[in-house]
Amino acid sequence: MQGSINSIETLGLLDGPGIRVVVFLNGCQLRCLYCHNPEMLNMKKNNMSVSELVSKIKRYQPYFKNNGGVTFSGGEPLLQSKFLLEVCKELKKDHIHIALDTAGVGYDYDELLDYIDLVIFDIKALEQDKYQQLVKHDIKDSLVFLDKCQKRNIPMWLRQVIVPGINDTEEYILELKEFIRKLKNIEKVELLPYHNMAISKYRKLGIPYPLENTPQMDKERCKELEQLLVK
DSSP: OEEOEEEEEEEESSSSSSSEEEEEEOOOSOOOTTOSOGGGSSOOOOOEEHHHHHHHHHTTHHHHTTTOEEEEEESOGGGGHHHHHHHHHHHHTTTOEEEEEEOSOOSSOHHHHTTOSEEEEEEOOSSHHHHHHHHSSOTHHHHHHHHHHHHTTOOEEEEEEEOTTTTOSHHHHHHHHHHHHTOSSEEEEEEEEOOOTTHHHHHHHTOOOTTTTOOOOOHHHHHHHHHTTTO
8 A cells, every 4th residue: 555645854843742743645536725745635646655764664663652643634635545654553552652643534533543542623714605615615524524533532733724804703713612612622722824925836747826815823912812712
């Protein structure tokens, strides 16, 4: 069995606790207006076997030891759930901490979740109309995924990109706060300020950038909005 891997980042510090190996997988069903990895949207030819990926990850065990681990990101890693399941089975033989960075839109991932120690869940929007407008997909799949994580008591980090003119209001943040209040096992919530650094990627790929005229989110204002979540 092989997977379609776009890239592997070693010694990552942002995508989970401790030092991480971050594996970026190709393919995503969503078309987020602010996607910063457009080169990973479409599935590409499989290029790495289970044993090859496991071997590469384990090579960095001396660095992440028991304080870090591996994070699967993308794209959307849940589109390659069967491949990831076999990888995770091997990693768990060495008790490696496994995080999944996902929007929750994929296939056949129930068994995979049994091997996940942390879910980094990307919140897009809270209502169907806004979700559809933002990512061109139905919100139902992500909510089903979230419910399955809740039933398994999987620890979670929540992330939300804040985009000027779309969700940068106090009203939305308070709605988000209420949404989060109903969840359990939430260890961390991050509001990520929108940036347009992916424009060069879109131009290189020859595709239009959806938010061409949208200013970058002010980082200090984003921090102020984040404080509303903890008051």
